[in-house]
Amino acid sequence: MLETALKGKQGYWSWLIFLLVMMGIGLGCYLYQFNEGLRITGMSRDVSWGFYIAQFTYLVGVAASGVMVVLPYYLHDYKAFGRITVLGEFMAIAAVTMCILFIFVDLGNPVRIMNVIMFPSPTSILFWDMIVLNVYLLLNVFVGWNVLSAERKGIPYQKWVKVLAYISIPWAFSIHTVTAFLYAGLPGRHFWMTAIMAARFLSSAFCSGPALLILICLIVRRVSKFDPGKEQIRTLGGIVAYAMIINVFFYLLEIFTAFYSQIPGHMVHFEFLFVGVDGYGKLAPWMWTATGFAVLSLILLIIPSTRRNEETLAVACVSVIVATWIDKGLGLVIGGFTPNPFERVTPYWPTTPEILITLGVWATGFFILTVLYKIAVSVKEEVAA
Amino acid sequence: MGVNRREFLKIAGAASLFGLGGKTAIEILAPGKVEASMEALPLTGGERWAMVVDMHKMDDALMDKCIEACHREHNVPDLGNPKEEVKWLWKEDYHHSFPGQHHQYIGDHFKHTNFLLMCNHCTNPPCCRVCPTQATFQRKDGIVMMDMHRCIGCRFCMAACPFGARSFNWGDPYRVTRVEELKKLNPGFPTNREYPTRSKGVVEKCTFCTERLAKGLLPACVEVANKVEEGAMIFGDLADPESEVRQVLKETYTIRRKPELGTEPNLFFIV
Known part of the structure; x- marks a missing residue:
């Protein structure tokens, strides 16, 4: 099926070349980082994880959300999603690949990465995260590819593929739960020390991932002959609506616990994010932007007429993505490290090379996504014809 | 030997x-x-090493001497930038050393009194729990050790440590021998050629001077402190009921940083 990725219109090739250029710039910056060390980033001994780990966390959510099309189809026999399960699986492949790359570029000593396998450490959540992410990647590669090639040949897929698809459903929940455990079990980091961290991660995943999928479906419809379907997009819109409501609800629960209990260590991180602490409040405009977009998305998603209108639904999806990305991609990690264990504020902001490396990884993910979607859409067009 | x-x-x-x-x-x-x-050798057979710092006998000048001895012993570079700072032993004022204890009526004298901080060598260390390669691990004698040659630099231990005791080599520590302005800050670097060298991208921290204990010597800071002020720092084995640390902890009121987190720090302060 790979050959279908080699035939495309000019727009397809220009997009791929653009992504390749971004990947090249990212790689160049990474080589610079490889030589100089992570000192070229904005991270410090106080904010010791930054942009890379935040993107990783966000993308684990996008990867896990593939299950939102797989689950209704396989467990509830919701036939409509049969058309787009492969899109969910291929999005998961691209997202997990980005996750692994973000972990890799964040390592101080990447050449020693095999130490994680040579000295397996079951007490470390990072060890389990490596396992669940890699297995999830393989599950989606096998299931997505086999279902699609069976569809192309016009035969039903094999039984073992269905078994793997069933396994991939709880596995999707596991990747984001384990990722939440990276944060939620650390003594002395009050912002992350919350039992609903995994639940929050899952709810934000299940709104941001399907929101991205809706946008991609709308693009696919515009650039190809394959229509993912009106009903499919409408159902996804419902999923985004519920998940975003739950996501915002969970966030408000955190705010209540911190501010009704009045425990300073719990309040201070929210204060840092929304108003600033010790005169440093660079994140405040971002967090209020996220709040604005969250409110906008909720309005558009809850009112039935705007949710069912694909144009306003697209606006809602963009709003969900912006809000959840700021929450997880900026607020979660930086807010958790600030103030530091001495209650001091050390400013963090990503540097230009750090941002370019980040964009390079995103470009790699979108490159994979584009090629895989090109294959999927070509097969769908072929079958329809 | x-x-x-x-x-x-x-x-x-x-x-x-x-x-x-x-x-x-x-x-x-x-x-x-x-x-x-x-x-x-009495210093190679411990089961739970601990340190008591007597703040009555400590002052800034003495703390600086201890820090210098430590950093010379372990080739800790001065990178001239707080964001990249590598700290094994350092000073921090009362307010920030014990953030939960602070109140607004506390006198400036207490508020700005510096404490000598280092790795707490916790009995229940979260850093070792989270390390994906066992590059940081607990020795039989309780010391939380760091293998700088196995560390992959994921910095999970830095997120897990509630005491900010861990530092990362954001760049190559040896650039202090190459960059002009850093050369001035680090005369004679590396000061101890016997101590293992490390590269960029690994975490490091206080090790209670395991290399000195193996030779039957007290940790560098303790040795220096006691030369100036006898009993300013007491190092010993908590597992031994007859040890000096046990006697001091029995007789004197001591405090630890963030004991409520359950990591069981083994660094005590007499205040």
Whole structure:
């Protein structure tokens, strides 16, 4: 099926070349980082994880959300999603690949990465995260590819593929739960020390991932002959609506616990994010932007007429993505490290090379996504014809 | 000591040339002799090392001396930038050392009194729990050790440590020998050529001077502190009821940083 990725219109090739250029710039910056060390980033001994780990966390959510099309189809026999399960699986492949790359570029000593396998450490959540992410990647590669090639040949897929698809459903929940455990079990980091961290991660995943999928479906419809379907997009819109409501609800629960209990260590991180602490409040405009977009998305998603209108639904999806990305991609990690264990504020902001490396990884993910979607859409067009 | 490191390596090297393992080298040296010579030293047989800092006997000048001794012993570079700072032993004021204890009526004298901080060598260390390669691990004698040559630089331990005791080599520590302005800050770097070198991208921290304990010497900071002010820093084995640390902890009121987190810090302060 790979050959279908080699035939495309000019727009397809220009997009791929653009992504390749971004990947090249990212790689160049990474080589610079490889030589100089992570000192070229904005991270410090106080904010010791930054942009890379935040993107990783966000993308684990996008990867896990593939299950939102797989689950209704396989467990509830919701036939409509049969058309787009492969899109969910291929999005998961691209997202997990980005996750692994973000972990890799964040390592101080990447050449020693095999130490994680040579000295397996079951007490470390990072060890389990490596396992669940890699297995999830393989599950989606096998299931997505086999279902699609069976569809192309016009035969039903094999039984073992269905078994793997069933396994991939709880596995999707596991990747984001384990990722939440990276944060939620650390003594002395009050912002992350919350039992609903995994639940929050899952709810934000299940709104941001399907929101991205809706946008991609709308693009696919515009650039190809394959229509993912009106009903499919409408159902996804419902999923985004519920998940975003739950996501915002969970966030408000955190705010209540911190501010009704009045425990300073719990309040201070929210204060840092929304108003600033010790005169440093660079994140405040971002967090209020996220709040604005969250409110906008909720309005558009809850009112039935705007949710069912694909144009306003697209606006809602963009709003969900912006809000959840700021929450997880900026607020979660930086807010958790600030103030530091001495209650001091050390400013963090990503540097230009750090941002370019980040964009390079995103470009790699979108490159994979584009090629895989090109294959999927070509097969769908072929079958329809 | 019966065998020094150089001799040991010589014999071990020769033994491996003949296809014999490291253990054989020890056998050649006479069976049991290495173990016996180690156990004879009081500082190599501890079960739970701990440190007590007597703040009545400490002042800024003495703390600076301790820090200098530590950083010279372990080649800790001065990178001239707080964001990249590598700290094994450092000063921090009361307010920030004990953030939960602070109140608005506290006198400036207490508020700005510096404490001497280092790794707490917790009995229940979260850093070791989270390390994905066991590059940081707890020794039998309780010391939380760091293998800078296994560390992959994921910095999970830095997120897990509630005491900010861990530092990362954001760049190559040896650039202090190359960059003009850093050269001035680090005369004679590396000051101790015996100590293992490290590269960029690994985490490091206080090790209670394991390399000195192995030779029967007290940690560098303790040695310096007690030369100036006897009893300013007390190092000993909590597992031994007769040890000086146990006596001091029994007789004197001491505090620890963030004991409520359950990591069981083994660094105590007399205040």
